[in-house]
Amino acid sequence: MSAAPRFALGVDLGGTRLRAAAMTEAGKILASEEMPTEANGGPDRILADILRLVETVSTGIAAEAIEGLCVCAPGPLDARNGIALHIPTLPGFDDFPLAAMLGEKLPYPVSLENDGIAAAVAEWRYGAGRGVDNLVYMTVSTGIGGGVIADGRVLYGRMGMAGHIGHMSIRPDGNVCPCGNAGCFEAYGSGTAFTARGRVAAARRRDSSLSRYADSLHARDIFAAAREGDALARDLVAEEAEILGQGVRNLLHLYSPDLVVIGGGIANAFDQLEGGIRAYIAARALPPFRTMPIRRAELGDRSGVVGTAALAFAHAKRKA
Ligand SMILES: [Zn+2]
Known part of the structure; x- marks a missing residue:
């Protein structure tokens, strides 16, 4: 067992803003970054933007120290399978395997959650x-x-x-x-x-x-x-x-x-x-x-990233 600090990454994919953060399990945010959501750019553009933000907020953190990444988006989505079923504010995200598409590019587990659940978890754990x-x-x-x-x-x-x-x-x-x-x-x-x-x-x-x-x-x-x-x-x-x-x-x-x-x-x-x-x-x-x-x-507009990072820790424990 290593006592080295562990981190999780949270991404809040909203209809107008895209946010990312790296957080410790105690709820300390090490880095956060945000940008407008290029909703009309389609899933490819948004995936590229998510990867860019994730890279920025995880700069300086060893990949082995990252428990996972969780992304939240407006529902309905199939959180169990990481599939966006239909996001009214984001054209093209219909039956889209968001978690798997990101997981192919990243060395740690990626999961997807409904944004309401992520915010609820954030307020429950840290708010x-x-x-x-x-x-x-x-x-x-x-x-x-x-x-x-x-x-x-x-x-x-x-x-x-x-x-x-x-x-x-x-x-x-x-x-x-x-x-x-x-x-x-x-x-x-x-x-x-x-x-x-x-x-x-x-x-x-x-x-x-x-x-x-x-x-x-x-x-x-x-x-x-x-x-x-x-x-x-x-x-x-x-x-x-x-x-x-x-x-x-x-x-x-x-x-x-x-x-x-x-x-x-x-x-x-x-x-x-x-x-x-x-x-x-x-x-x-x-x-x-x-x-x-x-x-x-x-937690205001941080609730999405805080909740998803908390969920990434929880998902990692469930798998352990
Ligand atoms: Zn309705």
Whole structure:
């Protein structure tokens, strides 16, 4: 047995940013690097970019000291077999054997995970969820994703696809979701849906400070106007909190977590949403669930690389 330090590599392949990091098992990041995702360059270009970033962050680390590399991407993907099934934001990644393609070029094991699961693991191991056995992580930005830790283990489900919480149905005949179905939680609660409601409302309400933005209105403008007391903006924020509360209420009843962690872009306004989410749960969850804590994610945009590096360590142990 060698006492030499061990490392793992994490890669977060997102629709707009590609990130990589080298990390110790204690969660110390030695090097990290990021670049825009060349989504239209197709899988070949993206694979080349991943290899370049991996080379950069592992400079100076002996290959034998690297336990493995884990890549996360938006689902759905077959994590068990390392295959991207269909990534809506990345054309060409259909039934694509991402882990095997990278593994051919690298001297250590390569695995693939859903990005929601990776972020859940990051918050559980190194962020807001340290020390709990049951955690639901929910990321709200362009879409809604998530991951579940249950009884001290990552909940994978069939093909590693558990935790696609954005596609819970909250209005069976409702708005169309990017997935093609109607009435998904994502179609109402995402930052995209929130902004779209804001634009429609602002166009109708000339008395609101939001009306000057027209179609350039962004979620952060709504939160800023709400802070300044704009009545329409406050209504929009209250509505968003209620929708998120509806999703969290379902998750509490399904998983009985010790903690719900909310990440993604919307977490920047967590202080403005928290009260409304809690109020909804206090009114609508079964009584024993009403006091369940909700916390803001701590790792921000590092959650993908931290979670994947942690998973690369876990995968190496499972194989040992
Ligand atoms: Zn959907």
